[in-house]
Amino acid sequence: MAKKIDILEIILKVTECCNIACRYCxxxxxxxxxxxxxxxxxNKKTVxxxxxxxxxxxxxxxxxxxxIDIHGGEPLMMGKKRLGELxxxxxxxxxxxCKLEFVLQCNGTLIDDDWINIFAKxxxxxxxxxxxxxxxxxxxxxxxxxxxxYHRVMAGLxxxxxxxxxxxxxxxxxxxxxxxxxxxxxxxRHFVEQNKTPYISFIEPDFxxxxxxxxxxxxxxxxxxxxxxxxxxxxxxxxxxxxxLRVFNDLLSVLMVSGTEYENMKTINxxxxxxxxxxxxxxxxxxxxxxxxxxxxxxxxxxSTLEEFITSEDIRxxxxxxxxxxxxxxxxxxxxxxRNGFCFGSLPHRYSKKNGMNxxxxxxxxxxEICIRLCNYAVNKGKTFAEIEKAVY
Numbered sequence: 512m513a514k515k516i517d518i519l520e521i522i523l524k525v526t527e528c529c530n531i532a533c534r535y536c537x538x539x540x541x542x543x544x545x546x547x548x549x550x551x552x553x554n555k556k557t558v559x560x561x562x563x564x565x566x567x568x569x570x571x572x573x574x575x576x577x578x579i580d581i582h583g584g585e586p587l588m589m590g591k592k593r594l595g596e597l598x599x600x601x602x603x604x605x606x607x608x609c610k611l612e613f614v615l616q617c618n619g620t621l622i623d624d625d626w627i628n629i630f631a632k633x634x635x636x637x638x639x640x641x642x643x644x645x646x647x648x649x650x651x652x653x654x655x656x657x658x659x660x661y662h663r664v665m666a667g668l669x670x671x672x673x674x675x676x677x678x679x680x681x682x683x684x685x686x687x688x689x690x691x692x693x694x695x696x697x698x699x700r701h702f703v704e705q706n707k708t709p710y711i712s713f714i715e716p717d718f719x720x721x722x723x724x725x726x727x728x729x730x731x732x733x734x735x736x737x738x739x740x741x742x743x744x745x746x747x748x749x750x751x752x753x754x755x756l757r758v759f760n761d762l763l764s765v766l767m768v769s770g771t772e773y774e775n776m777k778t779i780n781x782x783x784x785x786x787x788x789x790x791x792x793x794x795x796x797x798x799x800x801x802x803x804x805x806x807x808x809x810x811x812x813x814x815s816t817l818e819e820f821i822t823s824e825d826i827r828x829x830x831x832x833x834x835x836x837x838x839x840x841x842x843x844x845x846x847x848x849x850r851n852g853f854c855f856g857s858l859p860h861r862y863s864k865k866n867g868m869n870x871x872x873x874x875x876x877x878x879x880e881i882c883i884r885l886c887n888y889a890v891n892k893g894k895t896f897a898e899i900e901k902a903v904y
Contacts, residue, residue: 549789644701
């Protein structure tokens with residue numbers, strides 16, 4: 512019998528093409544070329560295979576929540592008709608047998624009123640990539656003519672925010688790639704005061720230990736510390752209702768249910784896979800540059816099961832490496848809260864060709880400092896040190 516899975520997250524690459532040319536894009540602008548042999552857009556045959564695969568998977572693994580993250584490339588390049596058809600097929604197949612959630616990550620430049628209506632019909636929670644103010648954003652997020660995309664992106668995001676205020680669509684989020692040369696406080700204040708954006712995720716650029724420089728790591732780490740300081744200063748009840756920084760809020764929620772509540776919390780079995788535009792099944796896309804050999808054509812929607820994929824020796828070995836903490840982490844006072852950066856969504860930054868995942872995360876000292884500050888914040892909110900200790904060590 513297949514093992515029960517509480518939450519299955521699918522990174523669904525409905526397109527393998529993009530309408531802009533971000534300078535830091537690991538997928539299209541870096542060394543990766545595996546998209547070249549993939550269909551630019553997922554076809555209907557693959558969508559039907561996907562629906563059948565997920566229906567069988569939900570039943571086999573008794574899945575409670577199925578989260579489908581619609582990605583690309585730029586997913587809106589699939590077109591309204593085809594993406595609407597995909598949402599309809601998946602909804603009809605799955606909404607009666609599990610909690611079905613649609614999430615979409617886009618660059619915002621193509622959003623119009625018709626897209627808003629599609630998102631509203633299927634309650635798609637869309638997020639938009641914005642790197643800060645116009646100057647900062649346009650340094651890297653450019654179109655194929657080399658022009659900045661900020662104003663087009665903000666027009667799309669503004670439509671999402673307006674529709675969410677009318678209760679048509681879920682509140683949109685913003686995904687901001689950290690620029691190590693910029694001030695985290697300034698970028699945070701821009702989102703709070705100018706964009707009125709309710710949900711923000713600040714993410715580190717994708718690079719490994721072999722590709723890192725001290726200047727780059729320190730710039731990104733100090734940016735995060737600046738953001739944390741500003742977030743904590745503004746973390747009043749008023750701000751809490753309208754502003755959420757995903758990682759900080761997630762970690763704080765763990766601390767605030769520490770103690771007896773923490774001990775009684777159910778362990779969640781959470782699985783993430785990527786499905787390509789041609790239906791092949793791969794690991795979490797964040798691992799593409801660290802484990803390119805696993806992004807192959809061994810498993811397909813039409814000819815394999817999720818159980819076969821997650822129990823294969825290659826995937827088992829991958830996650831043994833991820834969940835085994837290096838010696839340096841074993842005595843850390845916040846090891847369970849940080850997990851060598853795993854709880855910050857930081858996996859590439861602990862990888863090297865020499866040791867694989869068996870390294871201390873590049874941002875260790877910064878993550879540790881944030882965890883300690885979060886613990887102090889929780890104490891100020893009424894939690895005892897004894898309660899918090901259960902959650903962190």
